[in-house]
């Protein structure tokens with residue numbers, strides 16, 4: 332790696348407000364050069380999913396020291412209910428650990444200031460000032476981050492993205508989450524919404540997507556796509572699907588993504604084929620992303636990636652067949668994520684750590700039980 336010519340740089344560079352606030356590429360680059368002791372401050376990461384909130388204390392090496400979980404079974408839960416759950420979990424963890432900051436990984440659109448959740452499909456959140464609300468109650472620095480960005484950061488720091496300075500992460504769950512980590516920072520775009528790769532249109536006039544469009548990539552390469560295709564075979568009364576259906580208790584409702592993945596791993600030929608199709612679409616989309624972004628590595632995580640090579644190998648094959656300029660350019664690697672379903676939590680905690688350092692140098696507040704009132 333070459334360093335820039337010192338003569339071409341001004342002697343001192345002004346520290347901008349975003350840098351002071353720990354936002355933006357320069358702040359994150361500064362953070363990476365912090366003394367080791369400060370990097371080790373424990374912080375809490377929160378993963379807000381569709382049906383649960385998981386909170387964990389994470390140390391500076393990305394290890395989860397303790398994890399707590401609360402289920403949120405009601406579809407109509409309000410932001411206030413989730414907020415209460417987060418506060419309670421953080422206070423419990425802070426009783427037992429010397430916590431310095433809280434990072435929230437939320438499924439949804441988070442603004443560029445990492446403060447508001449603009450929209451969340453699971454939680455009916457619209458323009459929700461989550462960071463402000465939680466900071467007021469917790470007296471901790473709080474950072475709100477898109478869950479895919481948080482997972483990508485974790486993989487880059489501690490997992491399958493280590494050592495790669497231009498990485499794209501894809502999280503295949505019900506849809507496709509995406510994020511770009513470049514030169515040691517998360518590329519959030521101008522408005523915080525970069526990386527929504529799942530809604531790139533790949534089939535004009537194709538399957539309907541909840542985003543309102545048709546033919547989005549995630550309608551062809553995700554857990555939802557896997558289930559839809561399995562159920563459509565059942566609807567066609569195809570005899571080839573009978574063993575798979577038997578595994579599902581004989582009803583199409585029993586056909587879930589994890590069940591198809593498990594069947595494929597056990598050698599069920601239809602399940603293997605279904606995953607092959609998902610993987611092929613994955614590779615095609617990755618080739619498009621390589622044309623646009625040219626990263627060195629694609630890291631594939633999320634529940635569907637538990638199929639391992641049954642997903643990744645067809646993706647690699649389709650990628651090589653579809654890549655523009657193939658044969659005349661270096662090819663990006665496509666690899667499995669390393670951190671599993673803890674990536675979002677670990678990444679959110681680690682992104683909060685930079686804020687913890689600043690907070691500590693100003694004044695340490697202890698968490699007070701009164702914050703709950």
Ligand SMILES: [Zn+2]
Pocket residue numbers: 529530540541542543544547
């Ligand atoms: Zn869409």
